Amino acid sequence: MLELRDIRLSYGNSQILKGVNLSVSRGDVVSIIGPSGTGKTTLLKCINYLARPSSGTIALDQIRMDYRRADKPTVQAIRLRTAMVFQQFNVFKNMSVIQNVMDPLIVVQRKSKEEARQIAVQELERVGLSDKLDMYPSQLSGGQLQRTGIARALAVRPDVMLFDEPTSSLDPELVGEVLKVINDVAASGMTSLLVTHEMQFAKKISNRIVFMDQGVVAAEGSPDEVFDTPSNPRLAQFLKSEVAFQ
């Protein structure tokens, strides 16, 4: 369903992605793990072209694009079928919770206000924010902000959800409420890509784990293969340090 081939990207002289391949089937929940600075987030942002690879190709079902000849209509087509949840939440600060979810539906999808509201109410209920509809971002906790971000992403009915370290900037006691929502989303059959440092969580919800190291996919496999019998020495070392850290 989603296929990335030979993605390369550099900032200045430093190569961030050095030829990454990734393929995701419908309904897959794929977690991308690895040390900081290995390009996990950048890879995710290549999918919706927030990061711009110098070369490589993407295929999302029938939509195909060579990044060397990226064009607006194709980028837009991909963006309309994916939705991203950000590490820093990135909810719109000038809008209430429900407006955050409604706005893309009205502005981008040209839905009527009533229909947008209906969808927004439904999605916000799903993430447990029914009592916060008219609150503004400045009044919310990190966990509530991130759940708003998730509802906003779900509301556009994407084919693929992209979670970029969704709990990394949360206070520890708020991580649980967000993980629970992501778990529900993954369990509902939504195709999901998740960049995360929550190893236990990744192991539990994913059907595939991708280990990235120094700009390439260094290992991948089922959660059991990756976590219990790591064949790659760098992966083994990384898991050890993560466990020691936790």
Next chain:
Amino acid sequence: MFDFDVLLPDTLSILSAVPLTLALAATIFVLSTIIGSLFAFIEQRRVPVLRQGVVAYKVVFKGVPMVIVIFLAYYGVPPALQFLTTLFGLEYNAHSLPNWILLVIALTACVSAFQAEIVKGALNSFDRGQADAAYSLGYTGGQMFRRILFPQVILAAIPDLANSVMVIMKALSLGFAIEVIDIFAQAQLTAALNYYYLEAFVVAVVIYMVIAYLVTFSADRAEKALRLRM
């Protein structure tokens, strides 16, 4: 000493200059905000060549006293304009250009440099992650600007913009140098007729204070109203 009897006639006389002063201030504010915003966008977008031009412009117009710029406009703009009109064969006597227009040109030129910094600061306070989120959801650049960036930037800029209005109000008194009669100049003229200088300037101070209060008050109100929705 202080003569209370002249206060009322003086007040009426000086108030006659308020409409022109406010109109000039509003014009300069609008023009300088538009030009300043343009400058800020050029800097933000790092437009080559133009960006260096903006930086140089700001150094010059923030550094040179406004009164000098006013005189430069007074003596420089009409001949320059005359040269252009002759060049294009237009029938226009540029030396008949009213002084208030020259004052507007001079002060707009100066204040634009300051407005550029205000807008730049407000733009920098905008959290770009929201733009990423909007684009990832399929917003166009224009939609992102209208729905998300502009409402936040304008709110961040309100206190400083209100400040600019007062800076402009006060700078207009320099217009006396080229015979544009604002509140201060009218106070001067009124006093010259009856020699009650202290009284006339006290009246001017009170009028300036009332205007300052109204500007600050409405800016605070506007900010609060917008902040509530944010």
